[in-house]
Amino acid sequence: MTTETVINFENVTKVYRIYKNKPTTLKEKVINFLLRRNKLETIEMNVLKDVSYSIYKGETVGIIGRNGAGKSTSLKLIAKIINPDSGTITVKGSVSSLLEIGAGFQPDLTGKENVYLYGSILGLPKKYIRDHYEEIVEFSELNNFMNTPVKNYSSGMYMRLAFSVAIHVDPDILLLDEVLAVGDANFQKKCMNKLKEIQAKGKTIVFVSHDMSSVKNLCDRIIYIGENGEIEFGEPDFLINRYYAQLYGNQANIVIQDQSEIDHSSESLYIAHTSAHYNIKESIWGNREVSLNKFYFSNAEGYVSNIFQHKQDIVMNIELKAHHSLQKLVIGIALYDENNNLLSGPNSKNDGIVLDEIDDSRFIKVLIKEPPLLNGKFYVTLAIYDYDCIEPFIHMEKCFELMVVNERNELGIVGLECDWLV
Numbered sequence: 001m002t003t004e005t006v007i008n009f010e011n012v013t014k015v016y017r018i019y020k021n022k023p024t025t026l027k028e029k030v031i032n033f034l035l036r037r038n039k040l041e042t043i044e045m046n047v048l049k050d051v052s053y054s055i056y057k058g059e060t061v062g063i064i065g066r067n068g069a070g071k072s073t074s075l076k077l078i079a080k081i082i083n084p085d086s087g088t089i090t091v092k093g094s095v096s097s098l099l100e101i102g103a104g105f106q107p108d109l110t111g112k113e114n115v116y117l118y119g120s121i122l123g124l125p126k127k128y129i130r131d132h133y134e135e136i137v138e139f140s141e142l143n144n145f146m147n148t149p150v151k152n153y154s155s156g157m158y159m160r161l162a163f164s165v166a167i168h169v170d171p172d173i174l175l176l177d178e179v180l181a182v183g184d185a186n187f188q189k190k191c192m193n194k195l196k197e198i199q200a201k202g203k204t205i206v207f208v209s210h211d212m213s214s215v216k217n218l219c220d221r222i223i224y225i226g227e228n229g230e231i232e233f234g235e236p237d238f239l240i241n242r243y244y245a246q247l248y249g250n251q252a253n254i255v256i257q258d259q260s261e262i263d264h265s266s267e268s269l270y271i272a273h274t275s276a277h278y279n280i281k282e283s284i285w286g287n288r289e290v291s292l293n294k295f296y297f298s299n300a301e302g303y304v305s306n307i308f309q310h311k312q313d314i315v316m317n318i319e320l321k322a323h324h325s326l327q328k329l330v331i332g333i334a335l336y337d338e339n340n341n342l343l344s345g346p347n348s349k350n351d352g353i354v355l356d357e358i359d360d361s362r363f364i365k366v367l368i369k370e371p372p373l374l375n376g377k378f379y380v381t382l383a384i385y386d387y388d389c390i391e392p393f394i395h396m397e398k399c400f401e402l403m404v405v406n407e408r409n410e411l412g413i414v415g416l417e418c419d420w421l422v
């Protein structure tokens with residue numbers, strides 16, 4: 001990947017206008033005319049707001065966000081199917097786009113006729129289509145349906161054929177909207193492999209999807225379109241978590257921010273991601289010779305977040321303060337599901353680790369490696385004990401909470417990895 005910009009958005013704003021009282025029948029038109037109600041009322045929908053970003057040659061960028069956030073609109077702007085209301089968009093190189101199922105297809109024409117039609121819409125010369133026709137059909141696996149009118153195709157079949165044509169254009173930039181959502185698992189895998197081949201050739205791909213595992217698998221960077229049409233552009237894991245936080249945030253006490261926003265001067269108190277148990281007298285005990293200055297979860301890259309994906313590393317960031325010199329402290333944690341079932345209760349002593357000496361503030365981290373948790377809210381206990389694990393300095397029972405989001409459709413609390421030897 002280079003840093004040569006191939007797509008540049010500069011202060012781009014897109015507003016859609018919907019007519020509130022547009023007459024749809026002749027009768028309505030006549031009544032409006034007679035009543036002199038000629039003025040159409042419009043509602044303005046600001047989909048993208050003053051958006052600026054640069055996409056580099058050879059990178060794969062995913063666009064994510066909730067339904068109606070403006071993902072497809074962004075692709076249509078890059079493809080120049082629509083124009084922005086303000087701002088400028090520069091695109092360098094040839095573009096092939098696969099934006100809507102069946103767009104560019106004529107329902108009454110056969111699969112074969114549509115390959116020629118869609119290929120020419122995408123700018124392929126007739127001879128090129130003829131020379132590559134067999135390859136296109138073979139990739140789509142629709143050999144037996146090429147003489148059938150596409151109006152009799154399923155949406156998956158439409159997408160197979162359109163995807164096959166679009167990838168044979170060999171463009172500099174490929175724009176894809178939810179292509180992996182239709183099609184069966186085998187075809188999705190085949191598309192994924194094809195996209196990896198296209199990536200390896202140094203092409204630029206911009207990819208809209210709700211499937212975060214494909215986004216994670218394919219994308220170098222992500223554009224996340226938030227609630228109000230503003231975007232964030234950056235590292236996939238963090239922005240996927242931000243998206244999940246927007247989707248599921250009301251189900252857990254979600255805090256998500258950059259670590260640099262935390263005041264690390266030792267006396268400041270920063271305790272995030274607390275559960276309903278925090279502060280309840282029965283949930284916190286100990287001789288209080290140690291107190292907690294800071295606590296927050298983060299991902300391995302250091303982004304503060306208590307929403308995690310399945311098997312994503314969870315880091316507990318903890319700052320303790322000892323009120324006098326203490327030796328050989330043991331750190332313990334425990335993980336509970338939402339129904340208070342204890343899932344695991346590891347402690348540092350069992351792993352051969354103790355906090356040798358602490359006489360003031362000390363920052364420690366506990367990394368929970370690739371936890372196989374499925375979906376849901378989980379409670380975490382943090383406890384600091386003496387070497388014999390009898391005297392608690394501080395014990396905070398289920399005082400913190402995190403959420404795990406998993407797109408695997410599985411029942412249970414943990415996901416077991418299986419090899420199916422059939």
Ligand SMILES: Nc1ncnc2c1ncn2[C@@H]1O[C@H](COP(=O)(O)OP(=O)(O)OP(=O)(O)O)[C@@H](O)[C@H]1O
Nearest residue numbers: 016017018047065066067068069070071072073074
């Ligand atoms: N031609 C149009 N005229 C009016 N409003 C439109 C038009 N196209 C899109 N919109 C509106 O703009 C908003 C963004 O649409 P867009 O299709 O870009 O969303 P999206 O993020 O791709 O959503 P989804 O995940 O549902 O596909 C939506 O509220 C949609 O209703």
